[in-house]
Amino acid sequence: MTTKNITDETGTCPAQGLLKLLSGKWKPEIFRLAVERPLRFSSLLHQIQGANKQSLSVALRELEEAGLLEKVVIKQKPLHIEYNITEKGKSLIPVFLQLEFLS
Amino acid sequence: MTTKNITDETGTCPAQGLLKLLSGKWKPEIFRLAVERPLRFSSLLHQIQGANKQSLSVALRELEEAGLLEKVVIKQKPLHIEYNITEKGKSLIPVFLQLEFLS
DNA sequence: ACAATAAGTCAGAATTTTATGACTACAAAA
DNA sequence: TTTTGTAGTCATAAAATTCTGACTTATTGT
Numbered sequence: 001m002t003t004k005n006i007t008d009e010t011g012t013c014p015a016q017g018l019l020k021l022l023s024g025k026w027k028p029e030i031f032r033l034a035v036e037r038p039l040r041f042s043s044l045l046h047q048i049q050g051a052n053k054q055s056l057s058v059a060l061r062e063l064e065e066a067g068l069l070e071k072v073v074i075k076q077k078p079l080h081i082e083y084n085i086t087e088k089g090k091s092l093i094p095v096f097l098q099l100e101f102l103s
Numbered sequence: 104m105t106t107k108n109i110t111d112e113t114g115t116c117p118a119q120g121l122l123k124l125l126s127g128k129w130k131p132e133i134f135r136l137a138v139e140r141p142l143r144f145s146s147l148l149h150q151i152q153g154a155n156k157q158s159l160s161v162a163l164r165e166l167e168e169a170g171l172l173e174k175v176v177i178k179q180k181p182l183h184i185e186y187n188i189t190e191k192g193k194s195l196i197p198v199f200l201q202l203e204f205l206s
Numbered sequence: 207a208c209a210a211t212a213a214g215t216c217a218g219a220a221t222t223t224t225a226t227g228a229c230t231a232c233a234a235a236a
Numbered sequence: 237t238t239t240t241g242t243a244g245t246c247a248t249a250a251a252a253t254t255c256t257g258a259c260t261t262a263t264t265g266t
Contacts, residue, residue: 014202023126029119091205102195
């Protein structure tokens with residue numbers, strides 16, 4: 001039987017959605033790198049040691065769908081795609097810095 | 104073969120540890136409630152609808168081991184145990200409020 | 207037309223997290 | 237000493253997350 005997500009997923013804690021969005025095995029690092037410079041898939045794959053395509057792909061899509069990153073197709077020589085941090089993404093930087101400071 | 108955690112778990116993102124500590128299915132809600140008042144196991148079990156003993160137990164221990172909550176045994180009539188937020192725990196409140204604000 | 211490179215997707219396996227229900231530990235009241 | 241209430245633990249099952257390697261798509265250079 002294929003499994004389904006039964007739970008309501010309507011957590012009562014307002015911060016939970018954002019916490020879930022930012023947590024996970026690779027998303028914190030992806031976000032941190034995106035703050036510094038635009039990201040490209042293949043570079044990420046090398047930069048983030050141990051990560052695999054599938055996971056990065058899913059993580060990037062989630063961050064994009066949440067509006068923290070935006071996908072930009074660059075029609076150049078060998079065709080590139082960049083993931084840039086958005087204004088919404090930038091609004092999370094202070095929280096991130098706080099979290100780093102408190103670590 | 105019994106499975107083992109091979110990965111180094113030394114994430115390069117400083118915020119990751121804290122994010123992992125605060126995320127999960129029940130920890131954000133537990134933390135939020137702990138900010139308001141001391142927690143007791145049995146109350147939590149009723150307050151947090153859908154949660155089970157095992158998960159709450161693990162979550163409370165993790166938060167305690169991380170120094171965000173402290174366990175206090177109250178030697179009274181039927182013996183109670185309280186989980187109180189610590190100073191370290193309080194230091195995370197601003198981040199939490201920020202996360203809620205940005206949600 | 208053909209090969210090469212970038213950016214993925216897909217099915218299935220492995221690992222981690224969460225859930226269930228039975229059982230344990232301790233103190234106090236009867 | 238047996239019972240009761242609070243606070244858990246334990247083994248096992250179910251669900252969610254992450255990994256692996258093969259395959260796809262789109263664009264460009266030869």
